[in-house]
Amino acid sequence: MISAKPKKKFPFHIFVFLAPAVIIYSLFMVYPLLDSLRLSFFTELDGKEIFTGFSNYNRLLNDPNWKPRFWGAVKNNSIFFIIHMLVQNPLGLALAALISMKSVKGRDLYRAFFFLPSILSFVIVGFVWQLILSPLWGIGEGIMGFLKLGEYFKPWLGLEGSALIALSLISVWQFIGIPMMLLYAALIGIPDELIEAARIDGANNWKIFWGIKFPIILPTVGMVGILTFVGNFNAFDLIYTTQGALAGPNFSTDLMGTLFYRTFFGQQLQLGNPTMGATVAAMMFLIILVGVLLYMFGWQRRVTTYDL
Amino acid sequence: MNLSWDKSKRRASNTLPHIPLMFFTLIALFPIVLIVINSFKERKAIFRTPYHLPTAETFSFKGYITLFERADFELYFLNSFIVVALSMFFILFLGAMAAFALAEYDFPGNPILGLYLAIGIMIPIRLGTVSILRLVVSLGLINTLTALIMVYIAQGLPMTIFILTQFMKSAPKDLKDAARVDGASEYRIFWLILPLVRPALATVAIFTMVPIWNDLWFPLILANGEKTKTVTLGTQVFLGQFVIDWNAVLSSLTLAMVPILILYLIFSKNLIRNITAGSVK
Numbered sequence: 001m002i003s004a005k006p007k008k009k010f011p012f013h014i015f016v017f018l019a020p021a022v023i024i025y026s027l028f029m030v031y032p033l034l035d036s037l038r039l040s041f042f043t044e045l046d047g048k049e050i051f052t053g054f055s056n057y058n059r060l061l062n063d064p065n066w067k068p069r070f071w072g073a074v075k076n077n078s079i080f081f082i083i084h085m086l087v088q089n090p091l092g093l094a095l096a097a098l099i100s101m102k103s104v105k106g107r108d109l110y111r112a113f114f115f116l117p118s119i120l121s122f123v124i125v126g127f128v129w130q131l132i133l134s135p136l137w138g139i140g141e142g143i144m145g146f147l148k149l150g151e152y153f154k155p156w157l158g159l160e161g162s163a164l165i166a167l168s169l170i171s172v173w174q175f176i177g178i179p180m181m182l183l184y185a186a187l188i189g190i191p192d193e194l195i196e197a198a199r200i201d202g203a204n205n206w207k208i209f210w211g212i213k214f215p216i217i218l219p220t221v222g223m224v225g226i227l228t229f230v231g232n233f234n235a236f237d238l239i240y241t242t243q244g245a246l247a248g249p250n251f252s253t254d255l256m257g258t259l260f261y262r263t264f265f266g267q268q269l270q271l272g273n274p275t276m277g278a279t280v281a282a283m284m285f286l287i288i289l290v291g292v293l294l295y296m297f298g299w300q301r302r303v304t305t306y307d308l
Numbered sequence: 309m310n311l312s313w314d315k316s317k318r319r320a321s322n323t324l325p326h327i328p329l330m331f332f333t334l335i336a337l338f339p340i341v342l343i344v345i346n347s348f349k350e351r352k353a354i355f356r357t358p359y360h361l362p363t364a365e366t367f368s369f370k371g372y373i374t375l376f377e378r379a380d381f382e383l384y385f386l387n388s389f390i391v392v393a394l395s396m397f398f399i400l401f402l403g404a405m406a407a408f409a410l411a412e413y414d415f416p417g418n419p420i421l422g423l424y425l426a427i428g429i430m431i432p433i434r435l436g437t438v439s440i441l442r443l444v445v446s447l448g449l450i451n452t453l454t455a456l457i458m459v460y461i462a463q464g465l466p467m468t469i470f471i472l473t474q475f476m477k478s479a480p481k482d483l484k485d486a487a488r489v490d491g492a493s494e495y496r497i498f499w500l501i502l503p504l505v506r507p508a509l510a511t512v513a514i515f516t517m518v519p520i521w522n523d524l525w526f527p528l529i530l531a532n533g534e535k536t537k538t539v540t541l542g543t544q545v546f547l548g549q550f551v552i553d554w555n556a557v558l559s560s561l562t563l564a565m566v567p568i569l570i571l572y573l574i575f576s577k578n579l580i581r582n583i584t585a586g587s588v589k
Binding site for chain 2: 011021029098
């Protein structure tokens, strides 16, 4: 049916508004992600790409040269994540709870101070802590000596047993402001009436926090968890800055990100291998995807969101 | 008596939280302050009296002089500034345009397009690096700031569009309808709405700017030539070469921190207010 006067002409303006963003995003983000997944099923031979199915994955998971590196990185990355979940997020919650108390003065200042390290780059943070923990300068040792703990000081970043834990804690130091800020925002969003009602019923601060406030902010707690997960399994800069691409000593600080970089670009005796690099990236993608899906379907659906 | 006991109890509950908070402030600030004050000291004083402020005798600019003699930090700063400024401009402008279309028009495929654009919030762009490098090489953009800018735009758009769409939806309908009655074009209406979402733009700006300024991964892979080094990469390379020169190391760390700290001081009040604003609608 053709009407003499079309009611609507082609909405050209919608196209103009959306096209630039969609094109750049598709070309520089979506296409590379998909192409990288495709590459993980190919092997480069004499400059030609040949489809080899799952053979790269098979190599990564079973080849005696690759297997220990891959599982080592998965293990280290899991430890890195667990330390963040056990130290960074509970401490962030505690700080948020403290500064959200009505009686605490100077909360703006505290908030600004706690958040400050998270705006610095890993390069700066990595080096700053390297200097502080350096036995040459002796700052770390000096402080521990002052606390009468001097004999326990060790060059932690250089020891196989402690380097990963030390780096995790440095990362916690840097990023504690982010969970604190998100949880603080959730805490001050809770209506005063709710708290007052509980107080009249005789509940103390401790009870009010765990009985009322915490259940209300639980969705934010979950969000902090998944943000930590994605960030941790994508980490690279801190390790590269302090320990180099080989993630020493003896690969004890090797994360998925450093393994990806080394595989892709090569390091010392090992030649760079783009298709194996793409395979490592695909495994990272899979890990992150599993985490996000678990969060969406295992957590988000079960947690009650209170409409305040 | 009961009253005064109550009072002292209240005073205790007012001061008690400050003990852990101050302790944490010390932990958060100590490393930064230590680096900054020691960067202005001569070598001996760095080791002998690391906790003291520089005095007339120990004051020294030596590290900063080495820095400017041995590395092109002016250029690194210029590069970082160009990359951040242009990326930010396009992220905010293109992001606002797309968000406006998603919020304003009911066209087929709108929800799917919104979802498509939101995928990038959760999936790190780094995972596509192998193909990004190939793409950049084939476009002849390797070792150019343009390559970095394009990647950062793609990285920043998903979150920006997601947040701005929410804000655009809450823009008053009367204003748009009145403008349409007056015969304003849809582009004109976009310009009318844009100032209304200014607070959201400011928040998004900070959140996308900091990771771009601090990024090491993409400069390392896409633009590691001497002419295209950013401050973060330049500092990283410089620190690697001058590990022994404590003056130079401390100065370069201080110099790399300063711009972002100044920005933070200027914006922190606004930033924090905007983060918390979301929850107290």
